[in-house]
Amino acid sequence: MLYAIKNDDGIIRFDRQNYILTSVDYGSIGASHSTAKGVDQVGERVVNTTLDTRDVEIVGFIKAATPEEMEAKKAALYQMCDPRTPWLAMPDEETALECRSTATVKFTPSRLTNNERVASFVIDAISFDPLFRDAVLRYRKIAEWTSNFIWPLIIPHTGFTFADRTEGLITTLENGGSAETGLVIHFSATATVQNPTLTNIETGEFIKLNRTLVAGETVIVNTNYGQESAISQNGDEIEDVINSVDLDSTFLQARVGSTRFRYTAESNVNSMTVTIYFYQRYLGV
Structure with a gap:
């Protein structure tokens, strides 16, 4: 589930009219265990556990009525998911996950799925703070x-x-x-x-x-x-x-x-x- 993506400058909602969500994969969080072992000890003792980052993939497409509208909607998505700035993936209105894109938005090369009326895209991102949080303090x-x-x-x-x-x-x-x-x-x-x-x-x-x-x-x-x-x-x-x-x-x-x-x-x-x-x-x- 993905309600919207958001940054300090605005929000893009997946409303099934302008931006349509095909799939979202929030992945999972890897864990790293630090252990210690004593003389003659059977097994090991866990000293510390840390959580790693989370990979995120968002797949969807844009719908537009005119070439100018498509250009504007693509530009908004590029700006929202600029790898230089963080943005929020919001599964619903009350929850958020902070992400950074690992590349600019990828649009398919095929004219069948990337034209003036419809454009399929993929957003690849990483969450360095892998925990979801409240959208509002x-x-x-x-x-x-x-x-x-x-x-x-x-x-x-x-x-x-x-x-x-x-x-x-x-x-x-x-x-x-x-x-x-x-x-x-x-x-x-x-x-x-x-x-x-x-x-x-x-x-x-x-x-x-x-x-x-x-x-x-x-x-x-x-x-x-x-x-x-x-x-x-x-x-x-x-x-x-x-x-x-x-x-x-x-x-x-x-x-x-x-x-x-x-x-x-x-x-x-x-x-x-x-x-x-x-x-x-x-x-x-």
């Missing part, structure tokens, strides 16, 4: 504001608060995927906050910023493997603050199932909101 927020609006709205003479801040500094993140996943953590300050920390309650692992955040500042920490970073945003100002990450920190991951996180700070904890963004990841669809 999920999120959990710690220390939210809860609305006080109740209709019909009556404002007493003593005054009215539009919202109250929740007191809880703990949240439970539910990962319903089939693999642990990295996080994108937003530390957002409404006043001066010193050295915020996010801790995995079960394991004791934490990520801490040795930094005093000012009002309006958000520090975004990415813990996804190979993408580890820490960026400060305050209005139009953007700063790399990876050196503010405490050396004893762990780039936290969310295991499959439930993970509880607690937020703390060395001062003014009530002036901070923490939002955790993540994708659920899947071995297959």
